[in-house]
Amino acid sequence: MKKVRLYPTIQLTWILLVTAVFLGFTSSCSNDDDDETPVRTTHKVVFKAQASAGSNLDTAVYGYDTTLTTTQNIGTTWTSPEITVPANAVNVNIAVNGNGPASSTLKVQIFVDGQLKKEGTSSGQILSANANYTF
Numbered sequence: 001m002k003k004v005r006l007y008p009t010i011q012l013t014w015i016l017l018v019t020a021v022f023l024g025f026t027s028s029c030s031n032d033d034d035d036e037t038p039v040r041t042t043h044k045v046v047f048k049a050q051a052s053a054g055s056n057l058d059t060a061v062y063g064y065d066t067t068l069t070t071t072q073n074i075g076t077t078w079t080s081p082e083i084t085v086p087a088n089a090v091n092v093n094i095a096v097n098g099n100g101p102a103s104s105t106l107k108v109q110i111f112v113d114g115q116l117k118k119e120g121t122s123s124g125q126i127l128s129a130n131a132n133y134t135f
Contacts, residue, residue, distance in 0.1 A: 040087040043135070046111040047080040047094040051127060055100030062094040094120075095130040 047062040057074045064085045071078070078096075085092060094108050106127040110118040112135075120131035 042087050043085045043112050044082050045085050045092050046082050048109045049078045049096040050107050051076050051098055051100060052105045055098055055104040055127065057096055057098035060096045064089040064092045091132055091134040093132045098127040099125060100127060
């Protein structure tokens with residue numbers, strides 16, 4: 001019986017062909033869900049600001065993406081009306097300015113669907129705090 005010897009290039013071709021077929025079967029059988037885009041929904045958002053006693057909050061600018069609302073002369077504690085943010089919105093923002101005694105503090109908060117998502121703080125005589133939350 002005569003031994004048949006395959007040339008190295010033919011052997012390499014067969015190895016590559018078998019490997020390619022094997023990889024084709026394994027990749028077609030994978031169940032990879034990374035390509036699915038998450039479903040975006042609307043959100044109920046409330047913004048809050050609270051300064052220490054003796055402080056005065058002058059201006060609040062709040063909203064989503066480029067849809068912003070400005071409120072002035074808001075006192076020491078302020079809560080925005082609840083807004084419904086559309087499903088295609090990317091982020092929500094709040095910025096509040098005010099002043100008070102040298103040891104004043106200011107805290108701003110973003111609540112999304114009833115849960116605190118982001119908080120920003122400021123301290124000193126001139127107060128300026130902001131927060132941003134991305135969906």
